[in-house]
Amino acid sequence: MGFFLETLIGGLMAGMLYSLVALGFVLIFKASGVFNFAQGAMVLFAALAMARFSAWIPEWLGIDSRFLANTVAFLVSAALMFVVAWLIERLVLRYLVNQEGATLLMATLGIAYVLEGVGTSIFGSDIYKIDVGMPKDPVMILEGTFEGGLLINKEDLVAALVAAILVGLLALFFQKTTTGRALRAVADDHQAAQSIGIPLNRIWVIVWCVAGVVALVAGVIWGSKLGVQFSLVTVALRGLPVVILGGLTSIPGAIIGGLIIGVGEKLSEVYLGPMIGGGIEIWFAYQLALLFLLFRPQGLFGEKIIDRV
Amino acid sequence: MKLHKLLLTALFGAVALSLPLTAPPALAQAKEQFFPVLVYRTGAYATNGSQWANGYVDYLKLVNAKGGINGVKISFEECETAYATDRGVECYERLKGKNGGGTVFQPLSTGITFALTEKAPVDKIPLITAGYGRSESQNGAIFTWNFPLLGTYWVGADVAIQHIAKKEGGVVKLKGKKIALVYHDSPYGKEPIPILQELGKTYGFDVQLLPVAHPGVEQKATWLQIRQQKPDYVLLWGWGVMNSTALREAQATGYPRDRMMGIWWAGAEPDVKDVAEGAKGYSALTLQHGAEPNSKVVKDVLELVYAKGQGTGPKDEVGQVLYMRGLLSAMLGVEGVRKAQERYGKGKVMTGEQVRWGLENLNLDQKTLDAMGFAGVMRPVQTSCLDHMGSSWVRVHTWNGSKWEFTSDWYQADEKVIRPIVMLASSKYADEKKIKARTPEECKK
Structure with a gap:
């Protein structure tokens, strides 16, 4: 029982991080109808910026405090992500208003290549460290109840909490603010939104900026866990089954989907894996997503697609 | 026209990106x-x-x-x-x-x-x-x-077991032990499995196989299984980010790093330098050099x-x-x-x-x-014409928190273990591909 609970808790905490990555997809899709394949590259770019600035800034400004250096590096990286968002709107999206979804998707593939190439050219392709003071050692709880206690990874716990706070803030932003409503209106119909005076270009810059900040937070968390390196782009692939399961247009869907995928893949690897050779957690998540695509293509919380003919 | 231009550009871009x-x-x-x-x-x-x-x-x-x-x-x-x-x-x-x-x-x-x-x-x-x-x-x-x-990887697997046996006080002490192999789920990671299973049968230890999917950034379930099964040693057959992630997860689940041993592709600076103190005590084989x-x-x-x-x-x-x-x-x-x-x-x-x-x-x-x-x-x-490996010298080095240090003398793979499996596997390959083996006489040409 103790081991089952450990796996469950581990899955929930991993799932919270998947939700954070999936949020990046959902935000941009909700506001612009674009399935952003560059999300992984944005996570890598943001993490590289954070890692390098947190090393360079103490040298440039003579700062001794790690907290201060990390704060300045975070702000500079966020500003850089704003610039990236503005450039994406100026150079790519502006010319693709009202184009087919597939065209926009291809454009984001191009953005991904550019961000990966430019990011590693500017910041280098070595493994870099982000040290934001995340605890690395585990903690044992309920040692009296379960033999050997329950092991909780403190780093995962902190990461899941940060992700939960960010997810909550974004949900509020979308549901309760005027800009959030404008973003949802743009997602529904570009032309209709423009006709009632919503400035499409500005809205797109805003949403890519928000997605950039989400990528930065995801990059800091994953970069702190894994080290900042090219493999971070694959982290975005963990968000794909989540959005398919939760629905591309739903923030609660991203959260619940993330948790289901996180728990599902860990339990399947631990209990089902040994029977069929192991190493199944990644494809298990995609199999689950495939099942949802067959029976509920809009996902758990996505808007139902009704075509009138 | 605009769309036409865009598509053309995308096409050229895609072609350019797909070329090596x-x-x-x-x-x-x-x-x-x-x-x-x-x-x-x-x-x-x-x-x-x-x-x-x-x-x-x-x-x-x-x-x-x-x-x-x-x-x-x-x-x-x-x-x-x-x-x-x-x-x-x-x-x-x-x-x-x-x-x-x-x-x-x-x-x-x-x-x-x-x-x-x-x-x-x-x-x-x-x-x-x-x-x-x-x-x-x-x-x-x-x-x-x-x-x-x-x-080869079979040399690596054999020497890893020799080293563990030495630490335990002889091969007889391997009986009843559990050795987990955390491996990259690819042809590379699967290579040592036949030798480990063979050695397991010979010396009486249990081999637990734990594959990790490419690129190896998600290993939580793997290390939870290690925590549950409590193997005596963990052999790490990873590459790239998989190695540092394994060490971080070992730290996060409290598995002692001095009970972990990597192959020579899991024993370089990029594998440990960011984990630093967290990887202290971790050892890896070397392909002669460090x-x-x-x-x-x-x-x-x-x-x-x-x-x-x-x-x-x-x-x-x-x-x-x-x-x-x-x-x-x-x-x-x-x-x-x-x-x-x-x-x-x-x-x-x-x-x-x-x-x-x-x-x-x-x-x-x-x-x-x-x-x-x-x-x-x-x-x-x-x-030689028949031996394309040339030597099988291996040492072990250990990460001290800031650099690798040699911590063993030289080992050599046990030919009595390796040779029969090499001959069996290569004959099987020859049969499948209908290859006629070269004779020593042909080698003299």
């Missing part, structure tokens, strides 16, 4: 020995691949700086594989006939090696896979173009290549573990050419077939190695 990235070729002139260089400087394994590639290319530059191979200068061209088998094969096809023909290929990928093993005999170009590739290919009677020089910043050959590289502004990578990485692996790999190829020249004419450009003879007759004794600047870095290698 090739570095500008070093101009091939007459009397130059052409070395195609398969590398991965991009993708999930770029950090490790770049260091190997820098060492490889720097050594070729060093040979040229010293006048070439008996006066024959080396030309080379890189081709980016991104550690993908399809791109590796494409690179091979592009470079095999270039500049008079490739001398040797060294793909630095077991997956690509599997794919090229059937192509090399057709094109008559040797395949050097120092420390990786197909373990049974050490049998030169059947794998006539493969050269897993210095060691980090060798004070060796003569490294000093030569710094003096004759870097001091002239011709270094390939960052100067502070020269002499690190994977840099040395690349450098040694290049040296083995160069020495194959040098040996071939002894038979087919000094100062001449050698063909792939002639270089194969050179590689089958390598005899790098300690005196020669010391003179070349490899004193303390490696031990003698002697190949």
Whole structure:
């Protein structure tokens, strides 16, 4: 029982991080109808910026405090992500208003290549460290109840909490603010939104900026866990089954989907894996997503697609 | 019209991106020995691949700086594989006939090696896979173009068990022990399984297999299983980010690092430097060498290549573990050419077939190695027509929190264990592919 609970808790905490990555997809899709394949590259770019600035800034400004250096590096990286968002709107999206979804998707593939190439050219392709003071050692709880206690990874716990706070803030932003409503209106119909005076270009810059900040937070968390390196782009692939399961247009869907995928893949690897050779957690998540695509293509919380003919 | 333009641009972009990235070729002139260089400087394994590639290319530059191979200068061209088998094969096809023909290929990928093993005999170009590739290919009677020089994964697995047995106080103490193999779920990661299972049966220990999917950034479930099953030792058969992630997860689940041992591809600076203190006590096998910043050959590289502004990578990485692996790999190829020249004419450009003879007759004794600047870095290698591995010397080094330190004496793989499995697996391959084994008489030709 103790081991089952450990796996469950581990899955929930991993799932919270998947939700954070999936949020990046959902935000941009909700506001612009674009399935952003560059999300992984944005996570890598943001993490590289954070890692390098947190090393360079103490040298440039003579700062001794790690907290201060990390704060300045975070702000500079966020500003850089704003610039990236503005450039994406100026150079790519502006010319693709009202184009087919597939065209926009291809454009984001191009953005991904550019961000990966430019990011590693500017910041280098070595493994870099982000040290934001995340605890690395585990903690044992309920040692009296379960033999050997329950092991909780403190780093995962902190990461899941940060992700939960960010997810909550974004949900509020979308549901309760005027800009959030404008973003949802743009997602529904570009032309209709423009006709009632919503400035499409500005809205797109805003949403890519928000997605950039989400990528930065995801990059800091994953970069702190894994080290900042090219493999971070694959982290975005963990968000794909989540959005398919939760629905591309739903923030609660991203959260619940993330948790289901996180728990599902860990339990399947631990209990089902040994029977069929192991190493199944990644494809298990995609199999689950495939099942949802067959029976509920809009996902758990996505808007139902009704075509009138 | 706009859309038309956009599509055209996208099409050209896609074509450009899908082509393997090739570095500008070093101009091939007459009397130059052409070395195609398969590398991965991009993708999930770029950090490790770049260091190997820098060492490889720097050594070729060093040979040229010293006048070439008996006066024959080396030309080379890189081709980016991104550690993908399809791109590796494409690179091979592009470079095999270039500049008079490739001398040797060294793909630095077991997956690509599997794919090229059937192509090399057709094109008559040797395949050097120092420390990786197909373990049974050490049998030169059947794998006539493969050269897993210095060691194979079966050598690694055998030595890892020898080392564990030594720590425990003898092989009898292995009975009843549990040894987990955390491996990259790819041809590379699966290579040691037959030997470990065989040794498990012989010595009475239990082998637990825990595959990790590419690229290895998600290992939580794996380490939860380790926490539950409590193996006595964990063998790590990872590459790239998988290694550092395993060490972080070991720390996060409280598994002692001094009970973990990696293969030589899981024992370099990029695997541990970010984990730093968290990886303290972790050991890995070495393919003879470790980090060798004070060796003569490294000093030569710094003096004759870097001091002239011709270094390939960052100067502070020269002499690190994977840099040395690349450098040694290049040296083995160069020495194959040098040996071939002894038979087919000094100062001449050698063909792939002639270089194969050179590689089958390598005899790098300690005196020669010391003179070349490899004193303390490696031990003698002697190949033959039937033995394409040449040596199986291995040491263990341990991460002390800031650098690797040798912590064992030299080991050699137990031939009594390895040989029967090599013969069995290579015969099976020969039957499948309908290959007739070379006889000792044929070898004399």
